[in-house]
Amino acid sequence: MLGSGTMWVKRKKISLWTMGNVENSKRNASDITAIADAELVGKTRAGDNKAFEVLVRRYQKLVYNIIYQMIRNHDSASDLTQDTFLKAYKALPGFDTTKSFKPWLLKIATNSTLNTIRDQKGQQSLEELLEVNPQAEPASTEDVEQEVEWRVSQHMLFDALGQLPIQQRKTFVLRYQQDLPYEEIAEISELSVSSVKSLLFRARENLRKILSEQLAVSQNV
Amino acid sequence: MDELNETKCSRVREILTEILDDTADSTRNNLENCTQEVDGERVSMHLQSCDRCQNWQAQTEEMVDMARLLPQFDVSERLTQSILAQVAVVESSKQQQLSWIVYAAAVALFLYVMLFVDAFESVWGIGSWIVGLGTMIGLKLLIAEPRKESQVV
Incomplete structure (x- = not known):
C-alpha cells in the first residue's frame, strides 16, 4: 500500500515535471515566433536552425501564394517555394542586415519563378515574356464597358489575371492580393516606385478590358 | 467638346x-x-x-x-518538413567540409612533426603528443555536436 502510494507520488511528480516542460516548450515556441525577422536572421547566421524554421513557417504561405499566382501550377509552386528557402538559407551569410528580410526573400522567390517560366518558354526572351502577350491587349472595349453589367466572380478574375503579362500580374498580386506597400514591391521588383505605379495602372486597365470582354461574351451566349 | x-x-x-x-x-x-x-x-x-x-x-x-478575396492556399506540413530537411542537408555538408579541413590540417601537422621535428626524444615530447591528440579529439567533438543539432531540425 505504501509502495503504491510512493509510486503515485513519483508518477505525480513526473507528470508535473513533464507538464512543466511542455508548458516551457510552448512558452519558448511562442517566444521565438514573436521575435522580429532581423533577430531571427542573426540567430540563424549564428547556427540556430530553429530560428530559420520560424522564418520558414512565417513566410512560406506568402511565398507559395505569390509563386502560385505567377506560375499557376501547384507542383511547380511547391518546388519553387522549397528552392526559394534553400537559396535564402545559403545566401543568408551575405545578407545585408540593415535591410528587411521579407522583400529580400520575395525577390529571391519572384526571380526564381521568372527564371523557371523563362526556361519553360524556351526560346522566348524574358523581355518578350514580360511585356508582350497578345491576349492581354484586347481590342478597345470602351463601348462594351458601357453595356455590360459588371458581376465579376473570383473565378473570372483568376482567369483574367492569368492572361496578363507576368510582370503586371506579379505587381497586381503583390499590391492587391498580398497588400504590400509600393516601396516593398519596388524593392522586390528592383524598380522605382513610379514604375510600380505605372505597372499597376496598366495591369488594372488590361484586367478591366479582359473582364469586360469576358462578360460581354458570357451575356451574349 | x-x-x-x-x-x-x-x-x-x-x-x-x-x-x-x-x-x-x-x-x-x-x-x-x-x-x-x-x-x-x-x-x-x-x-x-x-x-x-x-x-x-x-x-x-x-x-x-x-x-x-482571391483564395490563398495553405502550405502543407510536408512541404515545411521538406524545406527543413533540405536545410539540414546543406548544414550537414557545410560541417563535413569544415571537419575535412580540420583533418587535413591535423595530418599536415603530424607529417611535419614526424619528418622535421624530433618530438619523440623525451618524455616531454611524448606528453606533448598526447596533449595534441586530446586537442584533436576535442575539436572533432565540437564539430560533431552542432551537426547533431542541425539534424534534429
Missing part, C-alpha cells in the same frame, strides 16, 4: 487611381472621403455628371475588392 470631356475623364481617373492605390486597404466610404479631400468637389461633380467615369470607378473598385 468630346475631346475636352475625354481629357477631363482621364484626369479624374488618374486622381481616382491614386486615391485607390493609396487607400487600397480602405473601404468605399474612405475612398469617397479621400475624393473630397484631394481634389475638392471637382472630381465629385464630374463623377455625378459622367456615367462613364462612374462605371469606371465602380468596376475598378469591384476588381480590387475581388482581388483581395
Whole structure:
C-alpha cells in the first residue's frame, strides 16, 4: 500500500515535471515566433536552425501564394517555394542586415519563378515574356464597358489575371492580393516606385478590358 | 467638346487611381472621403455628371475588392518538413567540409612533426603528443555536436 502510494507520488511528480516542460516548450515556441525577422536572421547566421524554421513557417504561405499566382501550377509552386528557402538559407551569410528580410526573400522567390517560366518558354526572351502577350491587349472595349453589367466572380478574375503579362500580374498580386506597400514591391521588383505605379495602372486597365470582354461574351451566349 | 470631356475623364481617373492605390486597404466610404479631400468637389461633380467615369470607378473598385478575396492556399506540413530537411542537408555538408579541413590540417601537422621535428626524444615530447591528440579529439567533438543539432531540425 505504501509502495503504491510512493509510486503515485513519483508518477505525480513526473507528470508535473513533464507538464512543466511542455508548458516551457510552448512558452519558448511562442517566444521565438514573436521575435522580429532581423533577430531571427542573426540567430540563424549564428547556427540556430530553429530560428530559420520560424522564418520558414512565417513566410512560406506568402511565398507559395505569390509563386502560385505567377506560375499557376501547384507542383511547380511547391518546388519553387522549397528552392526559394534553400537559396535564402545559403545566401543568408551575405545578407545585408540593415535591410528587411521579407522583400529580400520575395525577390529571391519572384526571380526564381521568372527564371523557371523563362526556361519553360524556351526560346522566348524574358523581355518578350514580360511585356508582350497578345491576349492581354484586347481590342478597345470602351463601348462594351458601357453595356455590360459588371458581376465579376473570383473565378473570372483568376482567369483574367492569368492572361496578363507576368510582370503586371506579379505587381497586381503583390499590391492587391498580398497588400504590400509600393516601396516593398519596388524593392522586390528592383524598380522605382513610379514604375510600380505605372505597372499597376496598366495591369488594372488590361484586367478591366479582359473582364469586360469576358462578360460581354458570357451575356451574349 | 468630346475631346475636352475625354481629357477631363482621364484626369479624374488618374486622381481616382491614386486615391485607390493609396487607400487600397480602405473601404468605399474612405475612398469617397479621400475624393473630397484631394481634389475638392471637382472630381465629385464630374463623377455625378459622367456615367462613364462612374462605371469606371465602380468596376475598378469591384476588381480590387475581388482581388483581395482571391483564395490563398495553405502550405502543407510536408512541404515545411521538406524545406527543413533540405536545410539540414546543406548544414550537414557545410560541417563535413569544415571537419575535412580540420583533418587535413591535423595530418599536415603530424607529417611535419614526424619528418622535421624530433618530438619523440623525451618524455616531454611524448606528453606533448598526447596533449595534441586530446586537442584533436576535442575539436572533432565540437564539430560533431552542432551537426547533431542541425539534424534534429
